[in-house]
Amino acid sequence: MKSIFLKILIFVNIALLGGQLMLSFTRATQGTLVAELNQKTQSLKSDNAQLREQIYSRSSLVYIELQARSLALKP
Amino acid sequence: MKWRYFLLHLFYVFLVVLVVLRLGYWQIVKNKDFSRQALFQRSSYLEIPSPRGDILSSDSFPLTTNQEGYLFYVDPKNFHPTGEQLGKIKSVLDASDSARLNLAFAKNQLSWFPVSHHLSHLAKQNIESLNLKGLGFEPEPTRMYPEASISAHLLGFVGLDTNSQSKGYFGLEGYYDRQLSGKPGKLIQEKDALDRPILIGDQNILSPQSGSTLVTSIDRRLQFIAYQKLAQGLARYGAKSGTVTIMEPQTGRILAMVSLPNYDPGSYRDFDPYLYKNPTISDGFEPGSTFKVLMMAAALDTHAVSPDTICDICGSQVTVSDYPIKTWNEKYYPGSNMVEVIQHSDNVGMVFVSRRLGHSRELEYIKKFGFGKLTGIDLQEESSPALRPEKNWVDIDYATASFGQGIAVTPVQMVRAVAAIANRGFMPTPRMVDKVVTGSLTKNISTSPSVAVISPITAAQMTQIMVNAVDNGEAKWAKPAGVSIAGKTGTAQIPVLGHYDKDKTIASFVGFAPAEKPKFVMLVTLREPQTSPWGSETAAPLWFDISRDIFRLLK
Numbered sequence: 235m236k237s238i239f240l241k242i243l244i245f246v247n248i249a250l251l252g253g254q255l256m257l258s259f260t261r262a263t264q265g266t267l268v269a270e271l272n273q274k275t276q277s278l279k280s281d282n283a284q285l286r287e288q289i290y291s292r293s294s295l296v297y298i299e300l301q302a303r304s305l306a307l308k309p
Numbered sequence: 310m311k312w313r314y315f316l317l318h319l320f321y322v323f324l325v326v327l328v329v330l331r332l333g334y335w336q337i338v339k340n341k342d343f344s345r346q347a348l349f350q351r352s353s354y355l356e357i358p359s360p361r362g363d364i365l366s367s368d369s370f371p372l373t374t375n376q377e378g379y380l381f382y383v384d385p386k387n388f389h390p391t392g393e394q395l396g397k398i399k400s401v402l403d404a405s406d407s408a409r410l411n412l413a414f415a416k417n418q419l420s421w422f423p424v425s426h427h428l429s430h431l432a433k434q435n436i437e438s439l440n441l442k443g444l445g446f447e448p449e450p451t452r453m454y455p456e457a458s459i460s461a462h463l464l465g466f467v468g469l470d471t472n473s474q475s476k477g478y479f480g481l482e483g484y485y486d487r488q489l490s491g492k493p494g495k496l497i498q499e500k501d502a503l504d505r506p507i508l509i510g511d512q513n514i515l516s517p518q519s520g521s522t523l524v525t526s527i528d529r530r531l532q533f534i535a536y537q538k539l540a541q542g543l544a545r546y547g548a549k550s551g552t553v554t555i556m557e558p559q560t561g562r563i564l565a566m567v568s569l570p571n572y573d574p575g576s577y578r579d580f581d582p583y584l585y586k587n588p589t590i591s592d593g594f595e596p597g598s599t600f601k602v603l604m605m606a607a608a609l610d611t612h613a614v615s616p617d618t619i620c621d622i623c624g625s626q627v628t629v630s631d632y633p634i635k636t637w638n639e640k641y642y643p644g645s646n647m648v649e650v651i652q653h654s655d656n657v658g659m660v661f662v663s664r665r666l667g668h669s670r671e672l673e674y675i676k677k678f679g680f681g682k683l684t685g686i687d688l689q690e691e692s693s694p695a696l697r698p699e700k701n702w703v704d705i706d707y708a709t710a711s712f713g714q715g716i717a718v719t720p721v722q723m724v725r726a727v728a729a730i731a732n733r734g735f736m737p738t739p740r741m742v743d744k745v746v747t748g749s750l751t752k753n754i755s756t757s758p759s760v761a762v763i764s765p766i767t768a769a770q771m772t773q774i775m776v777n778a779v780d781n782g783e784a785k786w787a788k789p790a791g792v793s794i795a796g797k798t799g800t801a802q803i804p805v806l807g808h809y810d811k812d813k814t815i816a817s818f819v820g821f822a823p824a825e826k827p828k829f830v831m832l833v834t835l836r837e838p839q840t841s842p843w844g845s846e847t848a849a850p851l852w853f854d855i856s857r858d859i860f861r862l863l864k
Contacts (some may be wrong), residue, residue: 269761274416276591280377280430283376283377283430284431287376287453289379290370290371290374290453290455291455292458293370293455294370294455294457295456295529295530295533296455296456296457296459296533299537
């Protein structure tokens with residue numbers, strides 16, 4: 235009776251340890267994933283800002299006039 | 310013996326009570342203070358900057374917006390690039406920053422030396438690709454001006470205050486600084502004794518509130534046209550400086566406002582600070598003959614004269630307080646009526662009008678037209694030339710004021726006053742911002758009620774007189790065909806050390822169109838034109854040139 239109880243106790247301990255390891259591993263990889271996603275978000279935000287700046291620059295009347303002049307267009 | 314034991318027992322009980330009371334004081338009474346101190350010791354505060362709001366034109370195109378920018382710094386002790394690498398870094402920097410980079414090598418006792426502000430993302434990437442040690446970047450808020458510096462004076466710029474925080478100066482950036490700035494956020498994080506974040510500890514983020522976006526009344530097409538034409542006009546007439554102001558007379562909305570020379574708000578430090586002020590709202594000038602339309606309107610409004618009244622002193626020069634008053638070209642038109650007085654821009658005729666109007670009424674109308682006080686335009690640094698107190702006015706002052714000399718006004722004051730004639734006698738309050746957008750909330754800025762200055766009948770009479778002045782006056786040759794324009798030229802000598810300099814003038818033209826249903830009022834001023842001193846030969850052709858393009862757009 236005593237040895238069965240001991241075996242169960244060891245099994246439960248090992249199972250708990252395994253569970254803890256799995257949980258830690260999952261959390262750790264999720265953290266990396268979150269960090270990667272954050273980095274991607276930042277990169278996309280930066281690209282978006284770059285594109286926005288280019289759109290504004292190229293839609294400005296000053297730029298359009300310069301382009302028109304370079305194409306020898308006259309008002 | 311027993312009582313001694315009892316006393317000792319009592320003493321210990323007393324001590325215990327004292328300790329309990331002290332603990333109670335710390336735990337209960339001082340609980341909040343100690344908790345706050347403990348939190349302060351283990352927490353770190355980080356300010357999250359709030360993005361500054363954009364300033365948009367009436368078609369929602371940004372006149373200024375935010376851009377990703379970086380502060381580029383080096384650690385001189387650890388910065389050892391090869392000649393080729395140094396050349397590559399310098400190729401993405403401008404001349405002054407390249408010079409600063411050279412200076413960094415001489416500062417090898419420092420561990421941080423700023424090289425370049427507002428570096429672009431692309432330039433940062435180019436430098437980073439060299440994989441060098443001893444350099445770094447810090448994000449830095451940067452303003453971007455897609456339409457370059459064409460709106461410099463009305464936008465103002467963003468600089469740093471005494472606490473090194475971003476702050477708007479001049480123009481809209483200065484006037485609406487609080488709304489544009491927003492509220493910075495805070496990151497509160499628990500840290501251990503070695504200043505490392507405690508992952509399971511408390512972490513509070515107070516998100517930053519972005520600054521509000523301003524939607525202005527500026528029509529960027531008109532702004533661009535005004536800028537281009539003014540630049541051409543300054544070159545063509547050899548003028549030192551100039552302004553163009555275009556307003557919607559019914560509402561006071563400013564459609565365009567340009568002054569030259571100007572500065573680049575993105576690199577304002579490279580320019581002389583005297584250029585920062587917007588001359589349209591802060592520089593006083595003597596309006597010259599453009600002021601005649603206002604004094605004539607006052608005389609018509611008070612029935613001191615009618616359009617058919619004959620000027621009985623217009624045949625020759627007149628003398629007021631021993632000063633001879635002549636016409637601008639020394640030609641005299643005896644028997645002129647009031648329509649012809651404006652058509653010939655007759656100074657003697659205006660002395661006649663001034664005498665009919667009377668001193669107190671003349672000064673009253675100068676004040677009613679808003680001179681001597683601020684217009685209330687929503688731009689920082691507006692100033693108004695002061696009017697002399699009534700007791701200091703003498704005969705000659707009233708006479709010269711009637712033809713716009715001896716009195717100073719700002720361009721925006723002049724445009725607003727003439728807008729009263731265009732708007733059936735009601736003078737609007739000029740303004741720049743139509744809407745303030747904060748997140749999903751849009752606040753429409755209501756127009757201030759217009760002030761009745763002259764009667765609608767007077768305004769209609771004055772409009773006809775001004776149409777006649779354009780059709781038959783000195784500048785009729787430059788007028789665009791097929792449209793009725795009400796306007797008046799002006800040429801004022803510039804006072805220098807208490808005297809007027811004959812060779813230095815301010816040429817101007819003010820008017821509105823179409824005369825029967827005005828869509829805009831515009832004032833053009835040119836300081837010290839060289840090709841001709843007269844407004845009819847400089848400012849008026851420029852006014853008509855700009856108006857041709859406006860008509861094409863507003864059709």
